[in-house]
Amino acid sequence: MSLLPIIEVPDPILKRPTDRVEQYDDDLRRLLDDMLETMYDAPGIGLAGPQVGVSRRLAVIDISEEKNEPVRLVNPSIVWRSDTIVQAEEGCLSLPGQYADIRRPDAVHVCYLDEYGREQRIEADGLLARCLQHEIDHLDGILFTDHISSLKRNMVMRKLAKRRKLNA
């Protein structure tokens, strides 16, 4: 396995809707394993294809404390959303150090294929539901900053620029 470079804003690949995965082969499984390793190393709880420069419909998630419950999502789609909306803070490895309160449905059902092309379904609420929505947004070219006002978005981008200057 190997660590992949994480793509950050404003790289245009992050704003581009991804292509569906058609091939379920060793290359796909290796890519998903590399994405998991990259996510654990970051550290993060979710990572989507475009964030490692791959404009394809795939993502990985692990919200467990022990980092031993990896989920490999290929061609995922949300098939049900709860009416209940909840607000919670989100961050993103493509906007390092930045956070914002985002309103999303509290629960979702997601259909996807696993790394062998087998159909799977997750019924999730709480953090897992939030993480699934955040990662599936990435596959449609949507960042968490697209869910907040332009005023708040400008504030996040200014803070990110400041952070980069400090780290340079």
Ligand code: NI
């Ligand atoms: Ni993200």
